[in-house]
Amino acid sequence: MTYIHTVDPQMLVQKAAEELKKQKLVQPTDWSQFVKTGHHQARRPDQDDWWFHRSAAVLRSVAKLGPIGTQKLRTKFGGRKRRGHKPERFYKASGSIIRVILQQLETSGLIKSAQKGVHKGRILTPKGMSFLDKIAIGIAKQQKE
Numbered sequence: 001m002t003y004i005h006t007v008d009p010q011m012l013v014q015k016a017a018e019e020l021k022k023q024k025l026v027q028p029t030d031w032s033q034f035v036k037t038g039h040h041q042a043r044r045p046d047q048d049d050w051w052f053h054r055s056a057a058v059l060r061s062v063a064k065l066g067p068i069g070t071q072k073l074r075t076k077f078g079g080r081k082r083r084g085h086k087p088e089r090f091y092k093a094s095g096s097i098i099r100v101i102l103q104q105l106e107t108s109g110l111i112k113s114a115q116k117g118v119h120k121g122r123i124l125t126p127k128g129m130s131f132l133d134k135i136a137i138g139i140a141k142q143q144k145e
Contacts (some may be wrong), residue, residue: 003133003137003140004064004132004133004136005064007023007062007136007139007140007143008139009060011060011139012056012060012132012135012136012139013053013057013060014056014057014106015096015138015139016056016059016060016131016132016135016136017049017052017053017055017056017131018052019131019135020052020055020056020059022051023113023144024107025108026051026052026055026101026104026105026108027032027051027104027106028051029051029053029100030119032051032097033087035094035096035097036078037050037054037093037094038077038078038079038082038091038092038093039069039092039094039095040079040080040081040090040091040093041079041093047071051101053118054077054098054101054102055104055105056098057077057113058073058098058101058102058105059105059110059124059128059131061073062102062111062124062128063078063124063128063129063132064123066116066118066123066124067114067116067120067121067122067123068122069097069117069120069122070095070098070099070102070119070130071092071101072121073093073098074092074093074094074095074098075092076093076095076103077090077092077093077098078090078091078092078093079093103120105128106122109125109126109127109128110127110128110131111123111124112125113125118132119126
């Protein structure tokens with residue numbers, strides 16, 4: 001049984017981001033301190049370790065939605081842009097950020113490319129599943145106390 005569906009998603013992403021940072025499974029790129037996370041954002045992220053949080057969120061999404069690619073993740077992490085007098089409109093998130101994070105997670109062995117029927121994209125490896133399950137079990141034990 002996977003525990004990632006039973007615990008609070010925000011706590012799971014936060015703890016997974018800390019573990020990714022501690023184990024150095026993903027590293028922010030040189031340009032990550034200057035970029036916005038999407039066309040819908042006004043400014044770059046305020047947090048210094050936003051790369052690890054986005055990586056953990058992408059990892060959880062891959063685990064939950066199962067073969068998934070860059071375009072679906074761009075839609076998931078996109079948002080509404082305020083355009084002055086014109087009505088708000090939805091814009092997708094940055095594809096480059098998501099693509100590099102997927103490549104880094106694949107290099108660290110947490111996800112892999114796969115095809116399930118007509119769907120192709122990234123799925124979780126057993127190493128990635130145990131990584132998320134250990135964190136989720138720790139959160140579940142913490143909540144019971």
